[in-house]
Amino acid sequence: MSDVHAARRERLRDRCAAAGTAAALVSHPANVRYLTGCAPSGAVLLVGPGEQDALVRPRPAAGDLDGGRPPEDVRTVVLPTSDGDPVVAAAGLVRDQRGGTLAVEEHHLTVARHRAIGSVAPGLVLSDLGGAVEQLRVVKDEQEIASLRIAAELADQALGELLESILVGRTERHLALELERRLVDHGAEGPAFPTCVGTGPHSGAARHAPTDRRVEEGDFLTVRLGACYRGYRCEVGRTFVVGASPADWQIELYELVFAAQRAGREALIPGVACRDVDHAARRVLAAAGYGEAVGEVTGHGVGLEIDEDPRLSPAAMGKLNACVPVTVEPGVHLPGRGGVRIDDTLVVRPPTDGGPELLTITTKELLAL
Amino acid sequence: MSDVHAARRERLRDRCAAAGTAAALVSHPANVRYLTGCAPSGAVLLVGPGEQDALVRPRPAAGDLDGGRPPEDVRTVVLPTSDGDPVVAAAGLVRDQRGGTLAVEEHHLTVARHRAIGSVAPGLVLSDLGGAVEQLRVVKDEQEIASLRIAAELADQALGELLESILVGRTERHLALELERRLVDHGAEGPAFPTCVGTGPHSGAARHAPTDRRVEEGDFLTVRLGACYRGYRCEVGRTFVVGASPADWQIELYELVFAAQRAGREALIPGVACRDVDHAARRVLAAAGYGEAVGEVTGHGVGLEIDEDPRLSPAAMGKLNACVPVTVEPGVHLPGRGGVRIDDTLVVRPPTDGGPELLTITTKELLAL
Numbered sequence: 001m002s003d004v005h006a007a008r009r010e011r012l013r014d015r016c017a018a019a020g021t022a023a024a025l026v027s028h029p030a031n032v033r034y035l036t037g038c039a040p041s042g043a044v045l046l047v048g049p050g051e052q053d054a055l056v057r058p059r060p061a062a063g064d065l066d067g068g069r070p071p072e073d074v075r076t077v078v079l080p081t082s083d084g085d086p087v088v089a090a091a092g093l094v095r096d097q098r099g100g101t102l103a104v105e106e107h108h109l110t111v112a113r114h115r116a117i118g119s120v121a122p123g124l125v126l127s128d129l130g131g132a133v134e135q136l137r138v139v140k141d142e143q144e145i146a147s148l149r150i151a152a153e154l155a156d157q158a159l160g161e162l163l164e165s166i167l168v169g170r171t172e173r174h175l176a177l178e179l180e181r182r183l184v185d186h187g188a189e190g191p192a193f194p195t196c197v198g199t200g201p202h203s204g205a206a207r208h209a210p211t212d213r214r215v216e217e218g219d220f221l222t223v224r225l226g227a228c229y230r231g232y233r234c235e236v237g238r239t240f241v242v243g244a245s246p247a248d249w250q251i252e253l254y255e256l257v258f259a260a261q262r263a264g265r266e267a268l269i270p271g272v273a274c275r276d277v278d279h280a281a282r283r284v285l286a287a288a289g290y291g292e293a294v295g296e297v298t299g300h301g302v303g304l305e306i307d308e309d310p311r312l313s314p315a316a317m318g319k320l321n322a323c324v325p326v327t328v329e330p331g332v333h334l335p336g337r338g339g340v341r342i343d344d345t346l347v348v349r350p351p352t353d354g355g356p357e358l359l360t361i362t363t364k365e366l367l368a369l
Numbered sequence: 370m371s372d373v374h375a376a377r378r379e380r381l382r383d384r385c386a387a388a389g390t391a392a393a394l395v396s397h398p399a400n401v402r403y404l405t406g407c408a409p410s411g412a413v414l415l416v417g418p419g420e421q422d423a424l425v426r427p428r429p430a431a432g433d434l435d436g437g438r439p440p441e442d443v444r445t446v447v448l449p450t451s452d453g454d455p456v457v458a459a460a461g462l463v464r465d466q467r468g469g470t471l472a473v474e475e476h477h478l479t480v481a482r483h484r485a486i487g488s489v490a491p492g493l494v495l496s497d498l499g500g501a502v503e504q505l506r507v508v509k510d511e512q513e514i515a516s517l518r519i520a521a522e523l524a525d526q527a528l529g530e531l532l533e534s535i536l537v538g539r540t541e542r543h544l545a546l547e548l549e550r551r552l553v554d555h556g557a558e559g560p561a562f563p564t565c566v567g568t569g570p571h572s573g574a575a576r577h578a579p580t581d582r583r584v585e586e587g588d589f590l591t592v593r594l595g596a597c598y599r600g601y602r603c604e605v606g607r608t609f610v611v612g613a614s615p616a617d618w619q620i621e622l623y624e625l626v627f628a629a630q631r632a633g634r635e636a637l638i639p640g641v642a643c644r645d646v647d648h649a650a651r652r653v654l655a656a657a658g659y660g661e662a663v664g665e666v667t668g669h670g671v672g673l674e675i676d677e678d679p680r681l682s683p684a685a686m687g688k689l690n691a692c693v694p695v696t697v698e699p700g701v702h703l704p705g706r707g708g709v710r711i712d713d714t715l716v717v718r719p720p721t722d723g724g725p726e727l728l729t730i731t732t733k734e735l736l737a738l
Binding site: 041059081083104106107108109110111112114115128173174177180181184185207296 | 410428450473475476477478479480481483484497542543546549550553554576665684
């Protein structure tokens with residue numbers, strides 16, 4: 001694994017060299033983890049210049065067991081106190097080497113910390129690393145995809161077990177907690193994001209914090225959950241009907257969203273424009289008059305963060321490459337009535353490899369529970 | 370309630386006026402919530418200049434039900450897309466009013482967002498609001514304390530119920546999840562922070578992510594949890610012995626940490642220096658030779674965040690006023706063996722009101738479970 005991380009840091013070093021910067025200071029925790037395999041609380045990573053990359057971290061609190069060891073080819077610098085700012089200390093290291101230039105993550109670093117670098121190393125020329133590491137993270141290697149695959153399996157298992165239990169009369173909050181407990185039971189590090197359970201008028205919502213509303217006969221029930229496994233996060237979402245048989249409007253709406261989601265999934269071919277995937281799903285819903293109810297995004301990348309590049313939206317730039325995992329999650333929410341949302345995590349694969357790889361395999365038939 | 374929030378914003382306006390700034394842009398979510406009673410995802414608050422304060426928020430996603438309504442005397446500005454940055458939009462509002470100066474939260478705002486303000490409103494002079502709102506938040510009103518009291522009650526209940534169940538053989542992870550489920554069962558919005566369960570060698574740690582280690586006979590078991598109620602977060606931590614009877618070293622260590630924690634609690638008198646409260650607890654442990662094992666902080670403020678001003682540490686500046694809720698949580702962790710940590714949330718009260726008010730009332734006797 002250490003070789004993998006060294007190779008990733010090498011790619012970052014190349015980018016810095018191309019941009020004329022001697023060193024990069026990575027502070028966004030998911031980026032630190034990507035480049036070292038660990039992300040101790042508060043740690044930042046200095047890539048280059050010269051000899052060894054350095055992980056700079058605050059002194060852990062007494063008995064602080066939040067671990068994670070960097071690879072052996074990364075030097076660890078532990079600050080003498082837990083108060084010190086590793087960003088400032090890392091800048092000090094560069095200053096001492098008279099490197100002169102340092103690229104920082106301006107989209108993550110606060111103004112106050114940026115200023116603090118300026119005062120400790122006034123001669124240092126700071127530039128913006130931008131989303132360079134995030135860009136490296138977009139295309140996953142097979143080990144990363146293997147972790148996502150397991151995360152998806154765990155989420156499918158938890159969801160499958162819930163469907164076998166009695167749902168009527170239980171609250172959204174309880175169902176969400178039950179799902180999270182099952183995820184951990186099966187070996188997840190935790191939920192990939194706060195589990196979303198919406199019933200009746202809350203169903204189909206893009207984001208919804210579970211409430212004390214109880215599941216009732218005739219409700220649509222939308223469940224969205226994900227597992228975190230080895231740091232990798234996936235997402236699965238399904239909508240069910242509670243009780244004997246769905247109403248006509250429920251069947252119609254479900255079939256429509258299902259068709260939109262399938263269209264999005266089928267568009268996942270290497271080289272496709274992100275906006276075209278979005279359009280494939282969106283146009284199905286728009287044609288049925290739900291254009292306004294769709295929202296701005298119908299999918300997004302997943303990995304060390306649950307919502308990362310690329311975005312699938314009408315304004316998205318760029319194309320999808322092979323080995324990019326994304327969600328496809330169009331939905332319709334009708335205020336006061338509820339709605340349907342269907343959400344899968346897939347990996348873009350060439351047709352010669354069988355096309356998009358579906359990681360979340362829970363059935364998408366309309367189940368009446 | 371709306372009056373309360375208006376009065377808080379008025380105090381902030383006074384501070385800005387004193388600092389010569391026309392307007393303040395508050396972006397830290399806990400601060401937005403403190404000043405308006407709500408914190409929709411991504412919303413920022415513009416206080417002054419002129420007429421009405423404004424809450425600027427991105428367009429919610431379709432069916433985004435994460436609610437929260439601002440008070441009626443705060444204008445809501447919803448951005449046309451979910452992509453736009455409310456910070457930039459708010460700066461635009463000030464520019465249009467030719468206010469000239471705007472104080473921003475440099476400890477929260479990223480460099481990239483700060484730069485974006487500069488490009489949309491190049492004439493605007495930006496200054497640093499610093500921790501002005503955090504400072505307003507330190508002393509709580511009785512309504513805030515009432516929320517903390519309920520949060521503490523919920524945490525005590527969840528902990529009490531766990532103690533009645535069988536613990537041997539269960540993993541740290543399961544116990545943590547069980548506690549979080551019980552918190553929510555009793556009416557908490559959720560855990561105040563990730564529940565910490567450490568058994569055997571993990572006991573007594575300041576921070577510890579629950580593992581798959583199972584509780585064994587003879588273990589120390591340290592549990593730290595908190596509830597969130599109406600946004601307010603409390604903390605309670607206890608250490609138990611599992612099995613028939615504690616070993617001598619366990620009893621000794623427990624009594625020592627208990628004495629240290631009591632000394633800290635008894636020091637909570639209005640006007641006391643923060644460092645003196647820390648010292649009161651710390652010296653007990655140092656005198657017994659555990660000075661190095663204590664860590665840098667023995668307590669901290671709680672409120673809308675679980676870890677807020679003030680800090681109780683040797684380097685802390687400032688004094689504690691009445692109506693400031695803090696934790697007192699000294700502990701000793703011996704690598705490889707475990708240890709003891711005892712953690713309460715209390716409110717500083719004058720002796721004439723009966724002295725410090727203990728919110729977390731779970732017994733601190735050494736229980737053998």
